[in-house]
Amino acid sequence: MSHSMKRTLSVISESLVEWAIRICGWSAILFVFAIFFFVFREAVPVLFTQLDLREFFTSVNWRPDSRIRPQFGILALLAGTASVTILAMVISVPAGFAAAIYLSEFCGRKPRETLKIVIEFLAAIPSVVWGFIGYMVLNPIIIWATGAPIGINILNGAIILALMSVPIIMSVGEDALKAVPDGYREAAVALGASRWQIVYKVLLPAAKNGLLAAALLGVGRAVGETMAVLMATGHSVQIPHSFLDPVRTLTATIAAELGEAVEGGTHYRVLFVIGSLLMIISLVVNLTADLVVKGIRGKQNA
Amino acid sequence: MPTHRSFRALTLGVCLSLSAACAQSDQGGEGSGSTPSSGVVVRITGSDTMVNLVQAWAENYKKKRPDVTVQVAGGGSGVGIAGLIDGILDMASASREMESDEIERAKKRNGAEPKEYRVALDALAIYVHRSNPIEVVSLEEVAEIYGEAGKILKWSQLGIENAACASGDIIRVGRQNNSGTYVYFREAVLGTEREFKLGSIDQSGSKDVVTLVSRTPCAIGYSGMAYVTPEVKQVKVSKKKGEAGVAPTLATAVEGSYPLARPLYLYTRVAPEGALKEFIDWVLSAEGQKIVEDIGYVPVTPST
Secondary structure, three states: OHHHHHHHHHHHHHHHHHHHHHHHHHHHHHHHHHHHHHHHHHHHHHHOOOOOHHHHHHOOOEEOOOOOOOEEOOHHHHHHHHHHHHHHHHHHHHHHHHHHHHHHHHOOHHHHHHHHHHHHHHHHOOHHHHHHHHHHHHHHHHHHHHOOOOOOOHHHHHHHHHHHHHHHHHHHHHHHHHOOOHHHHHHHHHOOOOHHHHHHHHHHHHOHHHHHHHHHHHHHHHHHOOHHHHHHOEOOOOOOOOOOOOEOOHHHHHHHHOOOOOOOOHHHHHHHHHHHHHHHHHHHHHHHHHHHHHHHHHHHHO | OOHHHHHHHHHHHHHHHHHHHHHHHHHHOOOHHHOOOOOEEEEEEEOOOOHHHHHHHHHHHHHHOOOEEEEEEOOOHHHHHHHHHOOOOOEEEEOOOOOHHHHHHHHHHHOOOOEEEEEEEEEEEEEEEOOOOOOEEEHHHHHHHHEOOOOOOEHHHHOOOOOOOOOOEOEEEEEOOOOHHHHHHHHHHHOOOOOEOOOOEEEOOHHHHHHHHHOOOOEEEEEEHHHOOOOEEEEEEEOOOOOOOEOOOHHHHHHOOOOOEEEEEEEEOOOOOHHHHHHHHHHHOHHHHHHHHHHOOEOOOOOO
């Protein structure tokens, strides 16, 4: 009697837990769609009416609060986001790949574990702290080292973003290298290849999809980062002419101005248009990375 | 997608201010004097310039009236005024006047016109790095530095040699557009017909402007006069080029000879009563105005 009751209970609780887990899993999809829905809903009323899309994408004049004529041109902000992201990738992709290659191919087991913990700790530092480092520490160093009139600029923001994305690029990149079957390495050694030759001629080509995905995830991190770039890039609306010019990014603009914009006003809605644009960029980058990773898995299974 | 993180924080902030505002209006209406133990909360959000001042009022008021807690938040005058219009705040601090369309919107939303109180005067100072030899700058020159199509780009155009600044470029440090300081500076220096030149380094707080200028030999910045530190220099300002410059001090702001002095305001959403009214009366009393002077601003004589 009691035995069968126990059994019934365990069956019930098992199915309950199963359902709870299932809801948790599927709710993520619900949240993503809800976020998209709410952001787009705030943006749509101005999208095809007050907002001149041509001006939006081609004008450098971001003057949302002008009393003469408000202008909503995001070209300078796009240029800011693009320049900081590109320079950050130029720094962080080689550094992240190098770290991944070292960890996966050249490093002993013990130092590897220590190094991984330390580098992954970089990813856990809050972005405000990174911004503060850029603002207070890197600013005078950049002025001193380059003679630039101001040290919070593209270079500063890119260094900070690079430090933030290296851990991601490194861990995804290392997984990609680890996924290359050992048979490839053994075959290369049997042919008399040196360790560097193995890395260049065998591992990098074999893991190239995984490494590309690592780089794209790093890009996604850099495009969406807000607080650190708000503090480290100078928050200055202009098309940059060199890597030592201050710029302003799309994310920083939303963070700085949304609090002030009156709910439902044009300025408020245009900020949501920018938010939608950023979500589309993030979506494209993440999807591309996902498809690329799927590509690797497909090949390995075949 | 990291963008959402800032959104989440924002939503959280709005929820918090909403609940606090509700809690306050529940209790504030009853008249706080009768129940000293009830713990009335007065929330003031807005001008970043005024955060230090309002905080000092809050601390001193707590000593006098332990039953009333004054909570202070910054964010910019625009943030406070937007909260007032949206009906989520009962009191906002602002370093600029509410504009007529803002008053209109508030009236429509809340059924009554917001009430304005001039509670102090502030002088905006022009800051440069301490190594900068400049002594006087005229309002016209400041307009040519900050204004759209302005012609002054180099320190040498002001007739000085800024040796510590290798490139000679003037780096304009300013405030983000949610700041009352930004709006007042535009009005006082550029007038109503001229825009800011794009490309200034826009900071989120009064103190940030001074901090950045203190680390940047090429920089010029504007911020409240109370934010001065030993690492920066306040430049004298003249109305016209060639006239004698006036330093930003209590005395020059009161007598009106300093050209960049402005009133600071408290706004209530509707005509205040209970704890809100008592607090404002105290702010305008001799005791409250003494604190204004202690913090480095200029007291006003109560007008209402």
